Each structure stands twice: as structure tokens, then as C-alpha cells.
Amino acid sequence: MxxxxxxxxxxxxxxxxxxxxxxxxxxxxxxxxxxxxxxxxxxxxxxxxNTSAASLKQHQTDFVAVVLRGRRNIFLTDLAERILDIGKEKRLRFLTEIIDEKADEFETVRRLYRERKLAGVIFLGSKLEGHEKEAEELEIPCVFSSIEAKFLNGKHISSVSIDNFSAGREVTDRLIELGHRKIALLGYFGSVSDSTGLRFYGAKESMEKHGIAFDEQLYEECDFTLPSSYAAMSRLLKRREDFTAVFASSDIIAIGATKALSDRGYTVPGDVSVVGFDGTEQADYCIPSLATMRQPSEQMAHMSVELLLEGMQGKEGRHVLLPPKWIESESIRKL
CATH class of the missing domain: 1.10.260.40 (lambda repressor-like DNA-binding domains)
Structure with a gap:
């Protein structure tokens, strides 16, 4: 629509x-x-x-929407705060909406547009699968932050993210280099329109490259919350106990998994090595501190605002990939 x-x-x-x-x-x-x-x-x-139009002297305001999908995603909430701080320095005025993971971010934007004529929108944690046409028809500058959106048609669309496929492959490469061949995956697989879900496809490619068959019994799906990851790790342990490493698709999932392992008498990294993803502040304060693939959140926030301003100036959208950084910490060991 x-x-x-x-x-x-x-x-x-x-x-x-x-x-x-x-x-x-x-x-x-x-x-x-x-x-x-x-x-x-x-x-x-x-x-x-548009209820505010009568009081406006211009067709569009300089209000920008920031729509965050996923109330408990600590990486995205931190990224949103950085975007707001940087945007305020550029004299942008924000309308911020934090919605549930199952909510429709595009309907949220349409509502905001009707209430306040928006100059643009930054999406965080957006789910594009099945909503490609809605994104393409928004007709205002759109930036998808942390999600790669180059497959979308529309000169008004930009995105900034990391190469999640390559990053997932690198995490798994590093675990295999440490001698791990029984690697459990905790999180979810996604389509090309959900770049976060591509991390595990990269992990599968790494396994295949090293002659390791992907074992579906060592995969458990969960969302990006502590209760969900704790429950997923508990289910996996009831089914299999022969894995030596866990690759979680976010730090929060890794933290929940570590708690479940500890509650069942396993030590990290003594019995099981655990790797997260995102490089959040919380990863540094875990016991043990968490090995993770760090996303460049500050650079991502700056680029999100820069791409939005370019779109507001009438420039064609761009799609930017930033390099992540591997953080080797106390939660992994060599076999």
C-alpha cells in the first residue's frame, strides 16, 4: 500500500x-x-x-521517523540512540517508534506520514520478506540500517549493514581453526531479504568448505531475547550433548545460552565454547567475557544519517557494506 x-x-x-x-x-x-x-x-x-498540515507553511516538514522493530534487541536500541544523537547534531527532528517484532513497520510509517508529513525514515531491524512492494512504494527517502536492501527497487531506498553471510562464515572458520567440528547454531536462518538470517548460511558454507556436514539436530531456532535463547539451549541439550561449540546469531542469544549451559553443569569454555554476534557492551561484562563479531555501530549510525540526508537532497540511494571486527575473548578455547 x-x-x-x-x-x-x-x-x-x-x-x-x-x-x-x-x-x-x-x-x-x-x-x-x-x-x-x-x-x-x-x-x-x-x-x-494530514492533521498537522493546516499549521504548516510548507508541503513537507523536516520530521524524520526512526522505526525500531524489536523492543528487546539491545544492539538495535543502542544503534537507534546513536542515530538520534548524530541526527540532532544535524538539526533533524525525529519521531521515534519502537514496535514489537511481529508488528508492521510499514503501516507504522504510513500512519506517521498521515499525522506528520515525513521528510524520510530510518528503519532498524526491519523485516522485508513479503513487504518488498510496500517499501518500494513509500515514496520518501528510506534508509534500512543494519539490513542490506540492495535487492529492492527504488532510487529513494538506501541501506547500510555488514556482509552478514561473510561474517557468519568467518565466525565458523575461526571455531574450526580451534579444532571444533561439532558446532551448534542458535538463532535462525533467513532469506536474502533478511540479511541477519544469512549469518548461518555463511556458517554452513564454512562447514562444507572444511568437509563438515551440517547437522540439523545441532540447530535450534529462537528469537533475540534471553528467555527464548535459554529455552532453545535447554531443548538442544535434551536432544544432543556432543557439540563442543555454539555459534549464536546475537550476543543476547549467546548470553541466554551460556546461562542454560551453566545451570546444567557445563562450563564455558571448558566444556563448550560460545560465540555471539553484534559486539554489544554486555558481551564485555559476561563471565566469561564473550567472543563475538562486532558490528561497527557508531560508523553505521553516522552512515545511516548521511544516507538519509542525501535522500532528502534528492540524491539516488546507495547501499553500503561496512566491515565487522572479530573479538576473540574468554568464552572460546582451542581443543
Whole structure:
């Protein structure tokens, strides 16, 4: 569903924009038949009046939406804070929405657009699978931060992320170099439109390269929360106990998994090595401190704002990949 503007209503009704404006503002200087044509077009297109437009002197404001999908994702909340701080230095005014992982971020943006004509939007943790057309039809500058979106069509779309596939492959390469061949995966696989889910496809490629068959019995799906990761690790331990390493698709998943291992008498890294992903502050304060693949959150935040400003200036969108950094810490050991 695209954002419906007053121009669309005017085109549908075959009248001028000023006529539509007079009708939706209940002005009396419009004929009955013309008024009915406009109201029919409003109903057909699903147009909702921009409630703040009457007080604005310009068509668009400089309000920018930041929509974070995933209330308990500590990497994304930290990234959002960095984006807000950097954006304020650029004199951007933000409308921030934090929504549940199952909520529709595109409907959120359409609502915000109707309430306040947005100059652009930054998405964090967006789920693009099945929503490609909605993203392409938004018609305002869009930046997908932490999600690679180069497969989308639209000059108004930019993205900044790491190469999650290559990063997942590198994590697994490093575990194999330490002698681990029974590696459990905790998190989820995703499609090309969900770049976070590509981390485990990179892990599978690494295994195949080293002659290790991927064992589905050593994979457990979970979301990015402590209770979910703790439960997933517990299920895996009931099924298999022969793995020597765990690759978790986020630090928070790794922390939950480590707690589950400890509660069942396993030591990290003595019995099981554990690797996370994201490089959050929490990873440094775990006991033991967590080995992880660190995403460059500060650089990612700066680039998110830069790409948004470029889009607001009418420039064509770009898709940027930044290099992550491997952090070897106390939660892994050589066999």
C-alpha cells in the first residue's frame, strides 16, 4: 500500500488540488456534485488528512521517523540512540517508534506520514520478506540500517549493514581453526531479504568448505531475547550433548545460552565454547567475557544519517557494506 497524497485524490476526482483542500477542510465554496466526487475519491483511495498540515507553511516538514522493530534487541536500541544523537547534531527532528517484532513497520510509517508529513525514515531491524512492494512504494527517502536492501527497487531506498553471510562464515572458520567440528547454531536462518538470517548460511558454507556436514539436530531456532535463547539451549541439550561449540546469531542469544549451559553443569569454555554476534557492551561484562563479531555501530549510525540526508537532497540511494571486527575473548578455547 502506497502513501496516498492529496495529489492522488485530485487526480482520481479530476479536480484541482485546491478544490480537494477546500473539500477536506469543509469549506462551503464547493458545489455539491464536485464535493461528492472528491469525497468518493477520498474513500476509494483511503486518504486520511494530514492533521498537522493546516499549521504548516510548507508541503513537507523536516520530521524524520526512526522505526525500531524489536523492543528487546539491545544492539538495535543502542544503534537507534546513536542515530538520534548524530541526527540532532544535524538539526533533524525525529519521531521515534519502537514496535514489537511481529508488528508492521510499514503501516507504522504510513500512519506517521498521515499525522506528520515525513521528510524520510530510518528503519532498524526491519523485516522485508513479503513487504518488498510496500517499501518500494513509500515514496520518501528510506534508509534500512543494519539490513542490506540492495535487492529492492527504488532510487529513494538506501541501506547500510555488514556482509552478514561473510561474517557468519568467518565466525565458523575461526571455531574450526580451534579444532571444533561439532558446532551448534542458535538463532535462525533467513532469506536474502533478511540479511541477519544469512549469518548461518555463511556458517554452513564454512562447514562444507572444511568437509563438515551440517547437522540439523545441532540447530535450534529462537528469537533475540534471553528467555527464548535459554529455552532453545535447554531443548538442544535434551536432544544432543556432543557439540563442543555454539555459534549464536546475537550476543543476547549467546548470553541466554551460556546461562542454560551453566545451570546444567557445563562450563564455558571448558566444556563448550560460545560465540555471539553484534559486539554489544554486555558481551564485555559476561563471565566469561564473550567472543563475538562486532558490528561497527557508531560508523553505521553516522552512515545511516548521511544516507538519509542525501535522500532528502534528492540524491539516488546507495547501499553500503561496512566491515565487522572479530573479538576473540574468554568464552572460546582451542581443543
Amino acid at each position: 502506497k502513501i496516498v497524497t492529496i495529489n492522488d485524490v485530485a487526480r482520481e476526482a479530476g479536480v484541482s488540488i485546491s478544490t480537494v483542500s477546500r473539500v477536506i477542510n469543509n469549506r462551503p465554496d464547493v458545489g455539491k456534485s464536485t464535493r461528492q466526487k472528491v469525497l468518493s475519491a477520498v474513500e476509494k483511495l483511503g486518504y486520511i488528512k
